Amino acid sequence: MEIVTRVDRPDLDEIAAEVFRERWPEFIFHDDVPKKYLSRVEEHFGGYDIVVLDGGAVVAGGWGVPLAWNGSVDDLPSGYDDAMVRAVEGHEAGTAPTALSFMAAAVSSAHDRRGLATVVLAELTRRAREAGLAHVIAPLRPTWKHRYPLVKMADYAGWTRADGLSVDPWIRTHQRMGARVLGPAPRSMVIEGTVAEWESWADMLFPVTGDYVVPDALNLVSIDRERDRGVYVEENLWVQHG
Known part of the structure; x- marks a missing residue:
């Protein structure tokens, strides 16, 4: 296997994008914050945007952003969007980063169960440590949380198997x-x-105003037909590596 950055191999952009897109529901791609900040993420943090190749084929990838964090729970960003904003605006203001936040990792569906997600996370962690960043954190989007959209993330995070x-x-x-x-x-x-x-986006109808369970949404989607507006606020889970 070979690990490269998308800066090094811009020819892989479209293929890598396909790998990422197959893993997320359509509505995820309509968040306004990435629309405003993602080009600056790519400009500033290309060393943390990696692709894993196997025999020349894209099998996995992931990216993260360096940001300032003092190590306390109270100082965590409110989530994915806020981490992106803090990273970009901090960089442009000359604020020294202290942490890397994983933002996404994806494995091609044809290469599941090979431990490739761990390869991506380990490589991003290595790059963070090499850059002198003290912390590695991530706002996780748990794989099965969409099955329990009425359950609070704090409760879901406490559910364990027999092995703990x-x-x-x-x-x-x-x-x-x-x-x-x-x-x-x-x-x-x-x-x-x-x-x-x-x-x-959801491939379903919303006939009346109310809160709806939407496939692959971790929380309910609020629909207001009178205002012609739908709003989805997604709750994720912060974890820390080391």
Whole structure:
């Protein structure tokens, strides 16, 4: 296997994007914060945007952002969006980063169960340590949380198997690497759109105003037909590696 950055191999951009896109629901790609900040993330933090190749084929990838964090739970960003904003604006203001936040990791569905997500996370961690960053954190989007959209993240994070590890596969992956749960990221992503847009993103109808269970959404989606607005506030889970 070979690990490269997307800066080194811009020819892989489209293929890598396909690997990432197949792992997330459509509505995730309509968060306004990445639209405003992602180009600056790519400009500033290309060394933390990696692709794993096997025989020349893209099999996995992941990226993170360096940001200032004092190590306390109270100083954590509110989630994914806030971490991106803090990283970009901190960099542009000349604030020295102290932590790397994993933002996403994905494995091609054709290469599941090979431990490739761990390879991605380990390489990002290595780069963070090499850069002198003291902390590695992540606002996780637990794999099975969408099955329990009425359950609070803090409660879900406490569900364990007989071996003491989380019932959730993605949380377990991080735990096996030594990560510990810090607590919920209460406002990790906020996605707004018209009712028609949400019906398209979710591939379902919203006939009346109310809160809906939407496939692959970790929390309920609030639909207001009178205002022609749908709002989804996603709660994630902060973990820390070392």
